[in-house]
Amino acid sequence: MDPLEHPREEFRKIVEQVAHGLGLGETPEVEKTARFGYFSAKFHKYRVHPAKLREVVEAVGDLRYLDKLSVDGLYLNADLNAERLAEAVFKAVSQMSTRYGYTDQCRVGSFLVEHTSANPVHPLHIGHGRNAILGDSLVRLLKFCNNKVEVHFYIDDCGVQVMYAAIGLDAVREEAAMWRSKPDLVIGDIYTAVNAIAEINKLKSELSKTVDEARQREIIAEMDEWVSVLNRIERDFVNKLVETLGRENLVEKAAELNKRYEMGDVEVRESVRRVVELVLRGQRETLARLGVEIDFWDYESEITVWSSEASRYVRKLVDKWPQYVEHKGGAVVFRADKFAEDFKLTDVLNLPKFIPPVTLMRSDGTTLYVTRDVAYALWQWRRGFDRVVRVISTEQTHEQAHVRIILYALGYEEAARKIVHYAYEMVKLPGAKMSARRGQYISLDEILDEASERSASLIKEKNPEVAGVIAEKVAVGAVRYAYLSTSPKKPIEFKWDTVLNMRQNSGPFLQYTYVRAYSILEKSPKYDFVVPNQMLPEERELLVKVAEWPSTVREAVLSLRPDYVAEYLDGLALLFNSYYEKAPVLKADEPTRSFRLALVNSVKTVLESGFYILGIPILTKM
RNA sequence: GGGCCCGUAGCUCAGCCCGGAUAGAGCGGCGGCCUUCUAAGCCGUAGGUCGUGGGUUCAAAUCCCAUCGGGCCCGCCA
Numbered sequence: 001m002d003p004l005e006h007p008r009e010e011f012r013k014i015v016e017q018v019a020h021g022l023g024l025g026e027t028p029e030v031e032k033t034a035r036f037g038y039f040s041a042k043f044h045k046y047r048v049h050p051a052k053l054r055e056v057v058e059a060v061g062d063l064r065y066l067d068k069l070s071v072d073g074l075y076l077n078a079d080l081n082a083e084r085l086a087e088a089v090f091k092a093v094s095q096m097s098t099r100y101g102y103t104d105q106c107r108v109g110s111f112l113v114e115h116t117s118a119n120p121v122h123p124l125h126i127g128h129g130r131n132a133i134l135g136d137s138l139v140r141l142l143k144f145c146n147n148k149v150e151v152h153f154y155i156d157d158c159g160v161q162v163m164y165a166a167i168g169l170d171a172v173r174e175e176a177a178m179w180r181s182k183p184d185l186v187i188g189d190i191y192t193a194v195n196a197i198a199e200i201n202k203l204k205s206e207l208s209k210t211v212d213e214a215r216q217r218e219i220i221a222e223m224d225e226w227v228s229v230l231n232r233i234e235r236d237f238v239n240k241l242v243e244t245l246g247r248e249n250l251v252e253k254a255a256e257l258n259k260r261y262e263m264g265d266v267e268v269r270e271s272v273r274r275v276v277e278l279v280l281r282g283q284r285e286t287l288a289r290l291g292v293e294i295d296f297w298d299y300e301s302e303i304t305v306w307s308s309e310a311s312r313y314v315r316k317l318v319d320k321w322p323q324y325v326e327h328k329g330g331a332v333v334f335r336a337d338k339f340a341e342d343f344k345l346t347d348v349l350n351l352p353k354f355i356p357p358v359t360l361m362r363s364d365g366t367t368l369y370v371t372r373d374v375a376y377a378l379w380q381w382r383r384g385f386d387r388v389v390r391v392i393s394t395e396q397t398h399e400q401a402h403v404r405i406i407l408y409a410l411g412y413e414e415a416a417r418k419i420v421h422y423a424y425e426m427v428k429l430p431g432a433k434m435s436a437r438r439g440q441y442i443s444l445d446e447i448l449d450e451a452s453e454r455s456a457s458l459i460k461e462k463n464p465e466v467a468g469v470i471a472e473k474v475a476v477g478a479v480r481y482a483y484l485s486t487s488p489k490k491p492i493e494f495k496w497d498t499v500l501n502m503r504q505n506s507g508p509f510l511q512y513t514y515v516r517a518y519s520i521l522e523k524s525p526k527y528d529f530v531v532p533n534q535m536l537p538e539e540r541e542l543l544v545k546v547a548e549w550p551s552t553v554r555e556a557v558l559s560l561r562p563d564y565v566a567e568y569l570d571g572l573a574l575l576f577n578s579y580y581e582k583a584p585v586l587k588a589d590e591p592t593r594s595f596r597l598a599l600v601n602s603v604k605t606v607l608e609s610g611f612y613i614l615g616i617p618i619l620t621k622m
Numbered sequence: 623g624g625g626c627c628c629g630u631a632g633c634u635c636a637g638c639c640c641g642g643a644u645a646g647a648g649c650g651g652c653g654g655c656c657u658u659c660u661a662a663g664c665c666g667u668a669g670g671u672c673g674u675g676g677g678u679u680c681a682a683a684u685c686c687c688a689u690c691g692g693g694c695c696c697g698c699c700a
Binding site for chain 2: 029031033034035036040042044045047072073074075119156158159160161328329330331332333352353354355356359360361362363364366368369370373393394395396397398399423425426428433455458459462463474485486487489490491493495497498501502503504505506508509511512513515516519520523524559567570571574577578580581582584585586587600621622
C-alpha cells in the first residue's frame with residue numbers, strides 16, 4: 001500500500017487529459033516539486049501557449065486525492081489533499097504495521113549476496129566495515145521487500161598470505177595459552193610480523209648481492225620501514241618469530257607450502273585450517289556485534305581447488321579457445337582483452353574500456369585468486385538465483401571484469417550478465433592507504449569500543465541505570481549510519497569525528513528521535529485514527545514524508561542503494577523533532593490529540609522498518 | 623601512458639541517470655530556547671563563480687567535448 005499511489009495516478013490522468021486536450025502526441029512525465037505543491041508536469045518542450053494550457057486545465061473536473069491544481073507558466077502543478085492523504089497513511093500503517101513501506105513493485109527477484117569476504121589472516125578493519133554494512137543493509141532491504149536472499153561470505157583460505165599466517169602460528173603456538181585478546185587480533189599481528197620478517201629476509205639477501213650504492217641505500221631504507229613495522233607490534237611473540245624465522249627464505253617456503261596445500265597435503269591443510277578458524281572466530285564476533293548475519297561460509301579451498309573445479313574449467317577454456325590462450329614458461333594466460341574486443345563484450349558485460357590479459361595458472365601449476373574466483377562465481381550462479389550480487393571494492397574492477405569475460409567465454413553467458421560487481425569506494429586513513437600486511441589499519445572492534453565509550457559517557461549524565469546496555473547499541477547505530485551516510489561511490493577518509501558523531505545526521509540522532517516518539521505513545525497507548533479538517537503546516541509536511549516511505553524503499557531497492565534509506569530517515573527525523581518541539585501531543589484537546597498520536601505512531605512505525613533495513617538497534621530509552 | 627569513479631557552502635554530503643521555476647541538508651561559526659510529551663533536541667542567522675573552459679538547447683549543477691585536481695586499478699598479489 002502506497003498512500004501516494006492514488007494521488008499520483010490522479011495527477012497522471014489529468015496530465016494525460018491535458019496533453020490530449022492540447023493535441024500532443026505524448027504525455028509529459030509526472031515529477032515531484034518541492035515548492036509548488038507536490039506533483040508537477042512541464043509542457044515547455046511542446047511549445048504550447050500558456051493561455052491555451054490554462055484553458056485546457058480549467059476543463060479538468062473535480063479533484064479527489066489532489067488539491068489546488070494550478071498552472072504556472074508552462075508548469076502544471078497540484079498539491080496533495082492532506083485529509084485524504086492522512087486517511088491513506090493511517091490506513092496503510094494500521095493495516096501493515098512494520099511492513100508499511102512494502103509494495104509489490106519492490107519485489108524484484110531472488111538474490112545471492114556475497115559480502116565482506118575478508119581475508120582470514122587478520123581482523124575486520126574499517127574498510128571491511130563499509131563492505132559489511134553496505135552488504136548487510138542491502139540484504140535487509142531486499143528481505144524487507146520479500147525478496148528471497150541468501151548471504152554468503154567467501155573465505156579466501158588459499159594463496160601465499162594464508163601460508164604466512166600459518167607459518168607464524170605454527171612457530172608460536174606454545175604461547176597460545178597466554179592469549180587474552182580476540183584471536184583475529186592476535187593472528188593479524190602474527191601475519192603482519194611474518195610478512196615483515198619475510199620482506200626483511202628478502203631484502204637482506206638482495207643487499208648482499210647488490211654492488212650499486214644507490215640501490216643499497218634504497219634497500220636499507222626499505223628494510224628500516226619493515227623493521228619499524230615489526231617494532232610497532234606489541235606482542236611477546238615477536239622476538240620468538242624473529243628467532244625462528246629470521247634466517248629462512250619465507251617466500252620460497254610459502255610457495256612450497258602453497259603447492260602442497262593445493263595438492264591436498266593433510267599436514268598443511270590442518271595447519272592452515274587452524275589459523276583460519278581462529279581468525280574466523282574473531283571476525284564472526286565482530287560481525288555479530290554489528291548485527292550482520294551470514295547464511296553460508298564458503299571455503300575457497302574446498303569449492304574451487306580441492307574439488308578441481310578451477311583446473312577443470314581452465315582446461316575447458318584452453319580447449320575451447322586455444323587462439324586466446326598463451327603459455328608463458330608453463331603459466332597459462334588468457335587474452336581476456338582480445339576476447340572482449342573480438343566479441344564486443346564491453347556493453348553486454350558492462351566492462352571498462354581497458355582490460356589486461358589474465359594469468360590463470362602459475363608455472364608451478366597452482367591457481368591464482370582470479371582463477372579460483374571464476375570457479376566460485378560459477379558455483380554461486382549454479383545455486384539458482386536471479387542475480388548474484390558481489391559486494392567488492394572498486395580496486396577489483398579489472399579482476400571482476402575478468403570473471404565475467406571468462407564465464408562468457410566458457411558459455412555461461414547469462415551468468416556473465418547477471419553476476420554483478422557491486423562496487424564501493426575505499427576507506428582511507430588520513431594520508432595513507434590501509435594495509436594489513438604492514439599492520440596499518442584500524443580494526444572495527446576498535447571503533448565500536450570507542451563509540452561505545454563515548455555513548456556511555458553521554459548516557460551516564462541522564463540515565464545511569466541503563467548506560468551499560470544502551471551504549472553498545474548506540475555505538476552500533478552510530479557506526480552503521482556513519483558508513484551509510486556517504487554514497488558508496490565516494491572514497492571515505494576515515495575520521496573519528498564522523499564515526500563518533502552522535503548529533504544530527506547520525507544513528508544516535510535517529511535512535512533518539514525514536515525514543516521521543518516511543519515515550520509519547522507509551523503514555524497513551526489508545527487512540528483513534530482521526531483526521532481533522534485543519535492541520536498545522538508541520539503536520540502536513542510530516543504526513544507527506546511518511547507517505548513517501550514506500551516510494552523511497554522502492555527506489556532504494558531498484559537501484560540497490562540502502563543509503564537512500566539513511567538519507568530519508570534523517571529527513572524524517574528532522575521534521576519530527578521540529579514538530580515535537582512545536583506541537584504538544586498528550587496535552588492537546590481531542591480530536592487533535594488522537595490525530596497527533598496517530599501521526600506520531602506512523603513516524604515511529606516507519607522508523608522501526610527503517611532501522612531494520614539499516615541495522616540500527618531500536619532503543620526505548622536513551 | 624591507459625581505464626573506472628569522484629570534484630556542489632570553511633568541512634561532510636544530497637541533487638546529475640530522465641535538462642527547466644529562488645541549488646538542498648548536516649557539521650562547524652554566530653545569537654537564542656530546559657519548573658511544559660527525554661536538550662543525543664529545537665529556533666534564528668551568516669555562508670555557494672555547482673573545479674575550469676567550450677559546445678548542444680528557448681533553458682545546463684544535470685547532456686557532449688576538452689582541461690585541471692583527488693581516489694583506485696593496469697602482478698605467475700589477493
